[in-house]
Amino acid sequence: MPIVTVSQLNNYMKRFVDSNKNLSGIYVRGEISNYKRHSSGHVYMTLKDSASALRCVMFSSYTSRLSFEPRSGMKAIVFGRISVYERDGAYQLYAEMLVPDGIGELYAAYEQLKAQLETEGYFAPEAKKPLPKYPSHIGVVTSPQGAAVRDIISVLARRYPLAEVSVYPALVQGVGAVQSVADGIEYFNTAVIPDVIIVGRGGGSIEDLWAFNDRAVADAIYKSVVPVISAVGHETDFTIADFVADLRAPTPSAAAELAVPDQAELRRKLQMLAERMCKSQQHKIDGYDRRLRELQRKRVLTDSMAFLQDRSMQLDLTQERLVSAMERVIDRNTRRFTHAAAS
Numbered sequence: 001m002p003i004v005t006v007s008q009l010n011n012y013m014k015r016f017v018d019s020n021k022n023l024s025g026i027y028v029r030g031e032i033s034n035y036k037r038h039s040s041g042h043v044y045m046t047l048k049d050s051a052s053a054l055r056c057v058m059f060s061s062y063t064s065r066l067s068f069e070p071r072s073g074m075k076a077i078v079f080g081r082i083s084v085y086e087r088d089g090a091y092q093l094y095a096e097m098l099v100p101d102g103i104g105e106l107y108a109a110y111e112q113l114k115a116q117l118e119t120e121g122y123f124a125p126e127a128k129k130p131l132p133k134y135p136s137h138i139g140v141v142t143s144p145q146g147a148a149v150r151d152i153i154s155v156l157a158r159r160y161p162l163a164e165v166s167v168y169p170a171l172v173q174g175v176g177a178v179q180s181v182a183d184g185i186e187y188f189n190t191a192v193i194p195d196v197i198i199v200g201r202g203g204g205s206i207e208d209l210w211a212f213n214d215r216a217v218a219d220a221i222y223k224s225v226v227p228v229i230s231a232v233g234h235e236t237d238f239t240i241a242d243f244v245a246d247l248r249a250p251t252p253s254a255a256a257e258l259a260v261p262d263q264a265e266l267r268r269k270l271q272m273l274a275e276r277m278c279k280s281q282q283h284k285i286d287g288y289d290r291r292l293r294e295l296q297r298k299r300v301l302t303d304s305m306a307f308l309q310d311r312s313m314q315l316d317l318t319q320e321r322l323v324s325a326m327e328r329v330i331d332r333n334t335r336r337f338t339h340a341a342a343s
Contacts, residue, residue: 024082028047045057045070130246153165161263173208180211200232233251
């Protein structure tokens with residue numbers, strides 16, 4: 001049996017493993033440990049379970065496709081090929097795709113961006129702008145062909161036809177959707193400035209709604225000087241846009257209801273206020289009427305001479321008092337004079 005060198009043996013093992021079709025495309029489940037991203041963009045880590053460990057490398061051409069940043073302790077499913085690293089004589093997994101185990105790649109990216117924006121204050125209550133009670137102009141950023149825009153316009157027309165509605169035709173899914181939605185929000189902050197903006201679309205899968213989980217859309221909503229209502233998907237769907245917006249609506253129709261008051265309710269309130277005002281004025285009039293009747297019953301008004309007669313009697317009484325007082329003064333002075341003359 002010939003004697004081989006270490007290099008020859010490692011090379012043989014590499015070719016042997018590479019030729020095994022069962023190892024050329026394999027999914028491996030495990031927990032990530034010793035995760036490290038090199039300055040070159042390559043990622044080095046170890047996949048492990050309760051009993052074993054496997055070295056793993058993902059080159060930068062594949063890491064650039066990740067929409068989230070893996071971390072140590074994360075359970076993952078890694079797709080790639082098994083090969084031998086000749087220098088060390090160790091086999092390892094050359095990863096081409098990495099997906100968090102059990103939650104999916106998109107959900108992991110969603111959770112990471114959500115945590116990051118929350119740390120940066122994007123969701124803070126003090127950052128929320130109040131909605132106007134009686135908006136005169138509504139801006140809508142959505143697809144012009146979808147059911148969402150029809151629902152929004154229908155509800156606005158029924159509830160509050162006084163408001164003008166402007167629609168920015170945006171892509172809401174697929175390539176270019178993120179930039180299109182962000183441009184729509186910016187348009188309503190620069191070119192045309194309404195009182196409130198509704199941003200949204202109808203329901204769909206997480207992939208369909210993904211444009212509203214992007215950082216660019218979150219930035220556009222956060223920087224908007226006009227209050228923004230987010231209405232993406234169905235009631236159970238939550239996107240990053242929902243958390244950043246000044247108000248989240250469960251559906252596009254609900255967003256329209258939240259944006260404007262109900263004209264029927266306003267009419268009822270106005271009718272109630274009118275009735276209260278009439279009752280208040282009638283109460284005042286009734287009070288003045290009672291006062292008038294009381295004055296009319298006074299003697300000074302029923303007998304025109306009564307006032308003069310009363311004053312004449314008071315004058316006579318006053319005159320008598322003055323005469324009596326003067327007589328007392330004269331009498332006292334007379335006694336003093338007599339006494340002084342006698343002295």
